[in-house]
Every structure is written in structure tokens, then in C-alpha cells.
Amino acid sequence: MFWTDWGAVPKIERAHLDGKSRWTVVSGHLKWPNGLIIDEASQTIFWADAGLDKIETSDLTYEIRGPVTRTCLADGKWSGKAPKCLTPPRFWQVPSNETIKETKSATLLCSASTSDTKITWYKDDKVVHKSTFAVLSSGNLLIVFVTHEDEGWYVCNATNEAGTKLARAYLTVLRALDSDCGKPTLTRRGRIVGGTKVEAGHNPWQVSLWNKKANKHFCGGSLVSERWIVTAAHCLTLGGLLPSDIEVRLGKLYSKKAEPSREQIISPDRIVFHHHYDSGRADYDADIALIHLKTDVIFTDYVRPIYLPLPSIDDDSELLKTGNIGVITGWGRKRETGREVLRRMHQVKVPIVDQVLCQAAHKKHTVTSNMFCAGYYNGTLGDACAGDSGGPLAIDNGQSASDDDQRWVLAGVISWGDGCGRIGKYSVYTRVSKFVHWIDFHVSMG
Numbered sequence: 001m002f003w004t005d006w007g008a009v010p011k012i013e014r015a016h017l018d019g020k021s022r023w024t025v026v027s028g029h030l031k032w033p034n035g036l037i038i039d040e041a042s043q044t045i046f047w048a049d050a051g052l053d054k055i056e057t058s059d060l061t062y063e064i065r066g067p068v069t070r071t072c073l074a075d076g077k078w079s080g081k082a083p084k085c086l087t088p089p090r091f092w093q094v095p096s097n098e099t100i101k102e103t104k105s106a107t108l109l110c111s112a113s114t115s116d117t118k119i120t121w122y123k124d125d126k127v128v129h130k131s132t133f134a135v136l137s138s139g140n141l142l143i144v145f146v147t148h149e150d151e152g153w154y155v156c157n158a159t160n161e162a163g164t165k166l167a168r169a170y171l172t173v174l175r176a177l178d179s180d181c182g183k184p185t186l187t188r189r190g191r192i193v194g195g196t197k198v199e200a201g202h203n204p205w206q207v208s209l210w211n212k213k214a215n216k217h218f219c220g221g222s223l224v225s226e227r228w229i230v231t232a233a234h235c236l237t238l239g240g241l242l243p244s245d246i247e248v249r250l251g252k253l254y255s256k257k258a259e260p261s262r263e264q265i266i267s268p269d270r271i272v273f274h275h276h277y278d279s280g281r282a283d284y285d286a287d288i289a290l291i292h293l294k295t296d297v298i299f300t301d302y303v304r305p306i307y308l309p310l311p312s313i314d315d316d317s318e319l320l321k322t323g324n325i326g327v328i329t330g331w332g333r334k335r336e337t338g339r340e341v342l343r344r345m346h347q348v349k350v351p352i353v354d355q356v357l358c359q360a361a362h363k364k365h366t367v368t369s370n371m372f373c374a375g376y377y378n379g380t381l382g383d384a385c386a387g388d389s390g391g392p393l394a395i396d397n398g399q400s401a402s403d404d405d406q407r408w409v410l411a412g413v414i415s416w417g418d419g420c421g422r423i424g425k426y427s428v429y430t431r432v433s434k435f436v437h438w439i440d441f442h443v444s445m446g
Helices: 233-237 355-361 432-445
Strands: 002-005 011-014 023-027 034-039 044-049 054-059 063-065 084-086 091-093 098-101 106-108 118-123 133-135 141-143 152-160 163-174 206-211 216-223 228-231 246-250 264-266 268-273 289-293 325-330 346-353 371-374 392-396 408-416 427-431
Touching (some): 098 106, 118 133, 216 246, 216 408, 228 233, 228 408, 228 432, 233 268, 233 289, 246 289, 325 408, 371 408, 408 432, 427 432
Antiparallel strands (some): 034 044, 044 054, 106 141, 133 141, 206 246, 216 228, 246 264, 268 289, 325 346, 346 371, 392 408, 408 427
């Protein structure tokens, strides 16, 4: 802190902001404007102007562009253009190396103290552009829902008319759940080959949505993080249910039977519908919603999240390629007619259907780009039915055929169909890849 003392002996004084360690910088022989002092640490000149009762500053690293002198002309205007006093960018904050877990948010600091300075961020020599990246007004870089592909060197580029300065930092991303996301940890022992029954822990991301008022299972869902469930929006609008009316049941094998050794029952505290979903429309476009839990789930062999599609390795053209096999799970009805529901979780393997064939199978309905079909022409071979809605269509997109390299991805959410198991009528699923950034945003915000 600097100030001018125009007492008996004019001087410029300095002190720490707490008022301690006060000392005189310049004493005597000051004129108006008086005195100069150079602060080497900040590379700044300070001087006092007693005529205007102020202290002024100037950077030592300035550059003057334009005429040094100007003339007042007869027409009352100044000759030439006004000169500019420029100083190269100077950082106020610089980024430091950071380590963060997948699915969390990271902030890399970078701001400039010089005016008219533009901050641009680069990763791998390219300007950052992902929708999960945001350059804040301060210049800091916010990365929401960090993925492993976000690891690497980040460069903060500060540029103005006088030049450019760079600062960089390395972001290390730790694998969440020790890379066990999307991997069942239990073997297939006891599974009925070619059948539909599964054993506990084989689909640990599957959840049961329980209607507390009616005391029954009503829809499925998929665990994607410690507190977030992905499900179908229509599951939560058709019945007019509030978060307080619902229980989220995880680690279940049986829909009604108590399973204290593996189940977790948690209440939700809010529901987020996708902004393009309209319950008044008949086509169920953007049929997707998120349920936020009051408390974190505990990851076990029976409760584990599923991967969301990553654009870099889960491109739709490959993941949802016609003929690829997906697995649907749930506790829905056994058949279209009748009220009998499955007591034990079942699974069905269904092939992805060509999009043109999908639309042709539902001529009275619109199959949008946010949807896809899966199933058999003869639906009795396997199909989803009432009560399965909201549950996952999962695809193993591992890099090899070994169980150790399994990587189950949430490719679809069970949405709608013309009945259950009808000939030539394929079930329709919400295309999760279209909504990954929306899911990422809400999950990262907590």
C-alpha cells in the first residue's frame, strides 16, 4: 500500500495492508506532480500527484503505439490518432497440475490482470470444444463429468495486442470404481443357457422403481453413478408420481421378496425430465428422465453402475449396428394379455433392427432419430413388456470376447411398443447416445 504525506516534509510512504512495517519510500525534494518509486516485484512505477490528491501507477513493461506528440488543430480537433499504451499479458492466476476421479468436475485456473486480454484453452494443440468444457468469464476452464479421455496437458493462452503468454498444467484422471463400471463381478454359474433367468449380480445396474402407494414394482431403471438413475420419462408422468411416492430398489433379483444381504432401498429427492420430452405427445420423443437419490449407493457385487456411451469408442454406427445383440432386463409382464408379472428378474437377448425397418413396423407412429428398435420379427422369441419400461438395453462393447474385458454400455432405455411379442412389431428404445451430454451435465452438478 502506498500513500502521499504532505506534511512538513513531503514524502511517499508504504506499509503492509495490515498497517504494520510502515516505512518511507521517498522523502523531500518532491514536486507537483511529485516523486517516482519503482516497485521491482510488480514491475510498477508509483508516483504522487498532489494537485489532484492521488497516487498513479504505470507498468514498466508498456509499449506506446501511435504518435508520441499530437497537435491541437484550428478546427478544434487533435492531429493523428490517439496513441495506445499497451502491456503484454500478465497472469493473475496460472493453472496447476490436478488429479481427479472420473465423473467428477474439475476447474483449471487461469486469469489475466491485464486488460483486453483474451483467454483461450488448448488440449493436444487443439482449442477445447467439447460440450462438457466451459471457459468461464474469469478465464478458468470448467470440465464437467470428467472422463478418462480428458486426461492430458492443458494450455492456457493469454493474448492481447501487445503479445501472448502461455501457461500449462496436466490433468490426471483416475478411473472410477477401479475400472469396474459396467462389469458384472460374478460368474455366469447357474445361468440357464438359452433361457431368460439370471442370477443375482449379473446385471448390477438394474434398479426397480417401487410405487409406495400401490406397493408394487412399476418400472425399471439403470444406475449410472453414486446418486443418479436413468429411466423413461413416461414412467414418472403417466402415474403422476412424486419423488415421495417412489422407492429405488437396487441389488434385487426378486421384485417383491426381501433380500437384506444384497438389496439397497433409497428414496429419491428429485426428478429431472429432459426438456424436449412432452407427455402430451403420442410419439414419446426424448423419453428419458433422471432420478436423484437422497444418499449415495454403496457399490457391491450386486450394485454397480453401467457405462454411458463414450463418443470416442461407442459410436452409434458400431454400437447400434443392425444385428448387434443387446440385453434387456426387468420384472415386466410375462405376456401382453393378463396381469401376471415376473417375480424373478429375467433377461432377453435382442438384435438391433435397421432404422428403416423399425419405422415401417410402426406406420401409425413416428420413430424419431432419438429412438431405435430391437427385437425379433416373431416377438414371442423375446421382447419387453409392461413393467420393463425405463430399464436398460445393454450392449457389451468390450475389446475382446473374454469376460475379463467386458464393458457393458447403456445403449437404450426401454420406451414403447405396439403390445408385447406381436409378430412384426419391434420394441422401441430411447437412444441414450443422443442424451449423454445432458446426463453428464446433471450428474456432474450433483
